[in-house]
Amino acid sequence: MLxxxxxxxxxxCLTGVTTVLFGFGGGFVTVPVVYGVLAATARQGADAMHVAVATSAAVMVVNAVAAALVQWRESRLRRAYVWPLAASIAVGAGAGSFAAALIGxxxxxLLFAAYLLVTITDSLLRKGFLSVAxxxxxxxxxxxxTTLGGIGIGLVAAGLGVGGSVMTVPLLRRRGLPMAEATAMANLLSVPVAVAGTLVYALAPTTPAGAGQLGYVDLTAGAVLLLGSLPTIAVVSRVTGxxxxxxxxxxxxxxxxxVLIVMVAMGV
Structure with a gap:
C-alpha cells in the first residue's frame, strides 16, 4: 500500500508541473496513473476507468483554481478569450459527464487514446501550433x-476527465497567443469542466461504492495527488514564463x- x-x-508532483506548464489541470497524468494503481491492486474491476476519470476531475478542480490564481497575478489571463468560452464549456461539460457515466x-x-492521437496528429500537421508569429x-x-466550439470542448473534456487543455491550447495558439498565455487560460477554462464532472461522478451510484469513495471519486487517491501537486504548482509558477x-x-x-504510449501499454 505504501x-x-x-x-x-x-x-x-508531476501533475503540478503539467498543470502550470501545459494547462492540463492533471487529467492527462492522473487518469492513467489512477487507473494503473487500481488495476494493479485489483480494485474496482470494470469501474477502474470511471474511478480514474472521476478522481482526475476532482483533483483538477483544486489544481486548476490554484494555478489560475497564480497566473492571474502574473497577468497571463485575457478576459476577451476566457469568459466567452467559459459558459458554453460549462454547458457541454454537464452533458459530457452524464454521457461518460453511461459508457463502459x-x-x-479507447476514446481517451483516440482523443490523444487526433490531437497530436492535428498539432503536428496543421500550421499554427508549434510556432506562431x-x-x-x-x-x-x-x-x-465560443458557442458550439465551447460546448464541444466541454463534452469531450468532461467525458474523459482531461480538462480541455488539449482543445483550448491549440485553439488559442492558432489565434496568435503565446504558449504561456494559452496554457494559463486553459487552466481557468478547465474549472467548469472539472466542477461539472466531479458533481456528476460524486453523485453517481456505484456497484458497490468502495471504501474511501464518494460516488466514483477515490478520496484517498485524490488527497495524495493534491499533496504532491499543490506545492509543486507554487514553485513551478515562478519559472514558467x-x-x-x-x-x-x-x-x-x-x-x-x-501519455498515449502509457495508455496503449496498459491495454487500451
Whole structure:
C-alpha cells in the first residue's frame, strides 16, 4: 500500500508541473496513473476507468483554481478569450459527464487514446501550433467558436476527465497567443469542466461504492495527488514564463505522446 501511495505522491508532483506548464489541470497524468494503481491492486474491476476519470476531475478542480490564481497575478489571463468560452464549456461539460457515466470502461479508454492521437496528429500537421508569429493583437474568437466550439470542448473534456487543455491550447495558439498565455487560460477554462464532472461522478451510484469513495471519486487517491501537486504548482509558477515558446509547444506534444504510449501499454 505504501508503494502505491508513494507512486501517487510522485505523480501528484508531476501533475503540478503539467498543470502550470501545459494547462492540463492533471487529467492527462492522473487518469492513467489512477487507473494503473487500481488495476494493479485489483480494485474496482470494470469501474477502474470511471474511478480514474472521476478522481482526475476532482483533483483538477483544486489544481486548476490554484494555478489560475497564480497566473492571474502574473497577468497571463485575457478576459476577451476566457469568459466567452467559459459558459458554453460549462454547458457541454454537464452533458459530457452524464454521457461518460453511461459508457463502459473499455470504450472510455479507447476514446481517451483516440482523443490523444487526433490531437497530436492535428498539432503536428496543421500550421499554427508549434510556432506562431508574434502578434500585438491576436485574432479574436468567433461566435461559433465560443458557442458550439465551447460546448464541444466541454463534452469531450468532461467525458474523459482531461480538462480541455488539449482543445483550448491549440485553439488559442492558432489565434496568435503565446504558449504561456494559452496554457494559463486553459487552466481557468478547465474549472467548469472539472466542477461539472466531479458533481456528476460524486453523485453517481456505484456497484458497490468502495471504501474511501464518494460516488466514483477515490478520496484517498485524490488527497495524495493534491499533496504532491499543490506545492509543486507554487514553485513551478515562478519559472514558467521563462520557457521559450517553441520549447514549450514541443514539450506539450511530447508529453501527450508519452501519455498515449502509457495508455496503449496498459491495454487500451
Amino acid at each position: 508503494t502505491f501511495l508513494s507512486t501517487l505522491l510522485f505523480f501528484g 470502461g473499455t470504450v472510455l479508454r 508574434h502578434r500585438t493583437h491576436p485574432k479574436p474568437l468567433g461566435r461559433g467558436t 521563462r520557457v521559450p515558446d517553441r520549447v514549450h509547444s514541443v514539450a506539450y506534444l511530447v508529453l501527450l505522446m508519452v
